[in-house]
Amino acid sequence: MAVGLVLGGGAPNLPLMSGALLALDEAGVEFDVVSTTGAGMLIGLLYAAPKNGTRQESLKATRDLGVHDAIYDVFPVNYKIFHKYGLMAEAYTKFHQQWLSKMPRSTSAERYIADMTAFWMAIFCPGDLSPTTQGLCQPPPWIDLVVDFDKLKGFHGEFLMSAYCVEEEKEVSFGKKEITADHFRAALAMPLIYAPYKLNGKTYLEGSAFDTLAFSPGGVMRKNLIDTIIYFDVLGQRKMIREPQSLYDAWVLSIINPLMRIAEMDTKLYNDGAAELHGIELLPMPFGKNISEEQWPHVLDWSHSNMSQLFDIGYKTGEKFVQAHKDILEESSKNRSKIVLDVMKELGVHDRFMALVQGPEGKRPGWQENFNAGEVFKDLTPEEAMKFMVVFAAAGQMFEEAPEPKPITRKKRRRSSK
Numbered sequence: 001m002a003v004g005l006v007l008g009g010g011a012p013n014l015p016l017m018s019g020a021l022l023a024l025d026e027a028g029v030e031f032d033v034v035s036t037t038g039a040g041m042l043i044g045l046l047y048a049a050p051k052n053g054t055r056q057e058s059l060k061a062t063r064d065l066g067v068h069d070a071i072y073d074v075f076p077v078n079y080k081i082f083h084k085y086g087l088m089a090e091a092y093t094k095f096h097q098q099w100l101s102k103m104p105r106s107t108s109a110e111r112y113i114a115d116m117t118a119f120w121m122a123i124f125c126p127g128d129l130s131p132t133t134q135g136l137c138q139p140p141p142w143i144d145l146v147v148d149f150d151k152l153k154g155f156h157g158e159f160l161m162s163a164y165c166v167e168e169e170k171e172v173s174f175g176k177k178e179i180t181a182d183h184f185r186a187a188l189a190m191p192l193i194y195a196p197y198k199l200n201g202k203t204y205l206e207g208s209a210f211d212t213l214a215f216s217p218g219g220v221m222r223k224n225l226i227d228t229i230i231y232f233d234v235l236g237q238r239k240m241i242r243e244p245q246s247l248y249d250a251w252v253l254s255i256i257n258p259l260m261r262i263a264e265m266d267t268k269l270y271n272d273g274a275a276e277l278h279g280i281e282l283l284p285m286p287f288g289k290n291i292s293e294e295q296w297p298h299v300l301d302w303s304h305s306n307m308s309q310l311f312d313i314g315y316k317t318g319e320k321f322v323q324a325h326k327d328i329l330e331e332s333s334k335n336r337s338k339i340v341l342d343v344m345k346e347l348g349v350h351d352r353f354m355a356l357v358q359g360p361e362g363k364r365p366g367w368q369e370n371f372n373a374g375e376v377f378k379d380l381t382p383e384e385a386m387k388f389m390v391v392f393a394a395a396g397q398m399f400e401e402a403p404e405p406k407p408i409t410r411k412k413r414r415r416s417s418k
Contacts, residue, residue: 003329004226004280005031006215008263009038009208010234012078012302016287017043017232018062019314020321024230025056027322029329030156032224035173035217037162038208040232041187042143048159048176049152051145058146064105066307068115076248078302079122080115082137082193086128093141096121101145111304135195139185147184152176158224162207162214163187166196171210173217190255212236212263215270216277223390225340228281228328230321236263237288239296252300283325290317343391347384349377 007017021043036044043062050058067078083093100121103114129136152159159176163186174183186197186204196203207214212235216222221229241257244250267284270277290313291299298306322329344350356376361367373392374385 002225002227003029003031004033004035004216004221004224004229005044006213006229006231007034007036007040007044008213008231008233008235009040009206009259010212011039011081012066012307013234013299013310014039014043015062015065015307015311016234016314016317018046018059019311019316020232020285020287020318021047021314022056022059023315023318023322025059027319027329029230029322031230033158033160033220033226034155035160035162035214035220037211037214038188038190038206039234040208041161041184043232044159044161045143045147045152045184048155049148049150051148051151060311061146063304063308063311064111066302066304068108068112069303069305070112071115071119072301072303075119076246076301076303080118081140081142081302083122083141084125084127084129085133085135085138085195086126088126088128090138090141092125093138097141097145101142133195135189135191135193137193139194139197140188143184144181147181149180152179158220160214160217160220161187162211162217163189164205164207164210166203166205168202171207171214171217173207173214173220193255208235208259210262211266212259213266213270215266221277221280225391226280228283229277230283230285231267232285232287233263233267234287235259236267237291237299238264239288239291240299242297256300281328283321283328285317285321287314287317290320340391343387347377347380347388349373349380349388352377 005021007021010017017040025047034044034048043059046058046062047055052058052061065078065081066072067075067080083089100114100118103117104110105114153176155176159179160173161179161183162171162173163183164170165172174187182197182199185194186199187207188194189197189204190206190209194206196205198204213231213233215229215231235256237260240260242253244253271282295309295313299310301307344353371392373380373388374382377385377388380388
């Protein structure tokens, strides 16, 4: 299907995204492009390359990122996600993360034991904070435990993570062929929470600190003939702006409030007709409409109960979304074939290409892999040849996705007894 998915920044309300994505996946929605930034990167990776179980099981497990309520009510910090800074702290955390991750969590009692064990491990973790420290926490040590980065390379569509490169002074994106755990840590280096991340001689910061919704990095949506984009924005909600409950809460809001405004402006910019998305249908996942007034003051809590409720809200939102946009989602795959044919006709190569496909060359196994539009259609400019190769790849993908034709069975006619 010619559908793109945009997963924006936002934590700890990320279970909204995992719940909605689960509903879309159960409905059979597939994505040709997945563009992620901030917390959306984790959800995208669990969807595209889960390490433990299926993508649906991994999305459901995001509820367990929260801290047991009996602990969180006394100590409202997620020590399971954020770990002390320093070389000794990194070695200590790496040692206990493996066996902590294997503790059972299927019941409330088991979650309490696992989370309390993690609490005491966090308490005794050595820290190296000093006036010269660049961040409060070590880079996420847990990402290798939940994501299979080798599997990501085989994801059927494009997969992108956005970051900000200090040396290049711009947002950059990492593709699925190059993404490793280090790329994730580089793209999640939110200032103050994490130190700037060094990778291949360059310095990176979290992408969502600059662009909370990476709608089309590098024009990836147009290059892949996307006609519909579904985007998950869990930050652009003004109801999250409220009076803080504590000094820690005030610090959290000092990060979230500016990001909320950035997300709001990003959405308006692209909905107003940004050039790179011209002609593409933008469909927001309407999380805000399904969050009750009583729930809004707690959407930033890392408690297990809140994260479970947000997951359920996200799932119900996703189910309603599928029903509301069923016709558009079904039509997307049909629209892509029309786009491919229209582009070929626009370039004046449609008839020649069809003759090639139906001739001896098209019957030779593996001819598509060595096909070069610039050599075959010499009257095309380099830009036109590149445009043709994009639609050529899309056409090939459509043929790969096409279901096998069912064999035609003919009913035997009964011979007349007359």
